[in-house]
Amino acid sequence: MKKHTIDPIRKYIRENEDHLLREVCRDLHPADLVDVMEQASTDEMILLLSRLKPEYSARVLYHVTPEYQVQLASGLSDEILSGIVHEMPADDRVDLLQRIPGGRKNRILHMLAKAEREDILKLESYDEGTAGAIMTSDYAILPADITTPKAIEKLRLEAPDKETIYYAYVIDEDRRLLGSVSLRELILASPETTAGELMHPDPVFVKVEDDQEAAARKIQKYDLLAIPVTNGNDAMVGIITHDDVHDVVEAETT
Numbered sequence: 001m002k003k004h005t006i007d008p009i010r011k012y013i014r015e016n017e018d019h020l021l022r023e024v025c026r027d028l029h030p031a032d033l034v035d036v037m038e039q040a041s042t043d044e045m046i047l048l049l050s051r052l053k054p055e056y057s058a059r060v061l062y063h064v065t066p067e068y069q070v071q072l073a074s075g076l077s078d079e080i081l082s083g084i085v086h087e088m089p090a091d092d093r094v095d096l097l098q099r100i101p102g103g104r105k106n107r108i109l110h111m112l113a114k115a116e117r118e119d120i121l122k123l124e125s126y127d128e129g130t131a132g133a134i135m136t137s138d139y140a141i142l143p144a145d146i147t148t149p150k151a152i153e154k155l156r157l158e159a160p161d162k163e164t165i166y167y168a169y170v171i172d173e174d175r176r177l178l179g180s181v182s183l184r185e186l187i188l189a190s191p192e193t194t195a196g197e198l199m200h201p202d203p204v205f206v207k208v209e210d211d212q213e214a215a216a217r218k219i220q221k222y223d224l225l226a227i228p229v230t231n232g233n234d235a236m237v238g239i240i241t242h243d244d245v246h247d248v249v250e251a252e253t254t
Helices: 002-014 018-026 030-039 042-051 054-062 066-075 078-087 090-098 102-111 114-124 148-161 183-188 212-221 242-253
Strands: 141-143 167-171 177-182 226-230 236-241
Touching (some): 002 018, 002 030, 002 042, 030 042, 030 054, 042 054, 042 066, 066 090, 078 090, 090 102, 090 114, 148 183, 167 183, 177 183, 177 226
Antiparallel strands (some): 167 177
């Protein structure tokens, strides 16, 4: 596959055939594209990322090493990089921006929407090694009194901007965590049922100041796709997904 795919990609990059380049890449999972381009130069990868749609380029960056992410980011214009950062999951873009030199990082931050910028700075504020440092703020929440049809519609509309919608977290007006409910349960429930009636109360959670290893152990122990994170006021502030703790588990095992 690599032999037959990398040549047209190189050709379309060289000839500025962006629409054909996107057609070729559209049929490839970003991880497969990274495999296909493993023999490509850094300059070729930079050109490729700058020609693809930002949301696809963001997914490609997820599948390369942190060191290579920095190399590629250094060759992209501020405009293109800010567009890619905008499409990245909240925790991933924080990790990338923390590796970029301060002056350029500030330029990229100011090219993002105010809400995104504030979210990045908030996630950066948590101490290294804590649950807060690896959590994402892209999670799905529901009020307790929402009915299942409205809850499903809400999740459908928010899905492109959330890390996962397979589980949603039920909160009160102060964002205190009340329970959790799966998308499957919402779909199977009767239309008059509310999220509060359907939820599993007292969900497993961690505090922002807890060690990352503690979060990883809870995710493994309870076989969770994600675990909610709360602050000192018991308000929900994020989630840690199973893939977020992969490196933590690997380091602890080593």
